[in-house]
Amino acid sequence: MRLPPVDRAAPAVAAIQPYQPGKPISELARELGLSDIIKLASNENPLGPSPKAVSAMRAVEPELALYPDGNGFALKQALSRHLGVGMEQITLGNGSNDVLVLLAEAFLTPESHAVYSQYAFAVYPLAVQATGAQAGQVPATADLGHDLDAMLAAVNEHTRIVFVANPNNPTGHFIARERLRAFAEALPANVLLVVDEAYHEYLPPDESWTALDWLDDFPNLVVTRTFSKAYGLAGLRVGYAVSHAAVADLLNRIRQPFNVNALALAAAEAALQDSAFLQQAFRVNRQGMAMLEENLTRLGLAFVPSRGNFLLVDMGRPAGPLYEALLRKGVIVRPVGNYGLPNHLRVSIGTEAEMQYFCRALEQVLNES
């Protein structure tokens, strides 16, 4: 049989391990014939999208035959006001995943090097490896956090980007303001510092600082955010980067001309104005997190304290069978063996009812096995 010339593909691409997404509800429904399924696997917002975002999408329906605004003017203007940054500093993406990949494409070549932490977001290695650049994965601290000193030491003359997720996924770790500030100051100015704030909106008020405040101090700083998590728009794919205008200009050269679709642009702009929805998402997350922590403690399970909308739980034994047993009860969580954490499961925070159901299912599954 004749094969396509896959042996001629870019060597770096052939070596990539594909991303493993959380199992979709429809897939589990197909496999097990279940109808009542809860998904706590991808850190989505259990409240769904903001009603304001939904009406904004309805209003766009008549225009769907037209290309979207390739410059995303209205959303950028709304973000500019919301964040107090210039429109020319904003790069919109098809999810923040898109802008992370654009950053890698714009700054990395096979001769260069990028740094990120062990147990950091899985998209960093993917984005780096696709460019053929050398991936500098720095071992985490004993508690699975970013080892900023070691990351700084890993920076060499070839390093072009350092990725820091704050809060991080899948661990939920949060780096204190002074520590990240010191890191930004110590980092050579010719290395891009990408601070991924995908879970920023879940930070409690007393910790709700943002690296956006430092953009004037560090021209090499890029902050990424998303509408996929607290804003409840994961299915639409929209996120953004805020950077120096010169970095945004570079990213603009390589992004697809219409990388954010019309529904996503309209929904994100409306969601940004719905602060009541965001507050509700924050409250539900706090309550669900407290309930989950209480139950895990009662069951004798350890977990990493999390500033996100998920909890990384140490099952104290291989987590694969527990994951499978939970699936049979209609509960989808996230195995993290691909992160090198075979004994852990990552559980997204759902509604009160979902968390009650999950805690019961977990207890049963632990007793059965």
Ligand SMILES: *Cc1c(COP(=O)(O)O)cnc(C)c1O
């Ligand atoms: C979910 C997540 C993202 C956002 O992904 P989108 O592409 O915007 O949906 C980015 N960074 C981290 C750390 C995440 O967990």
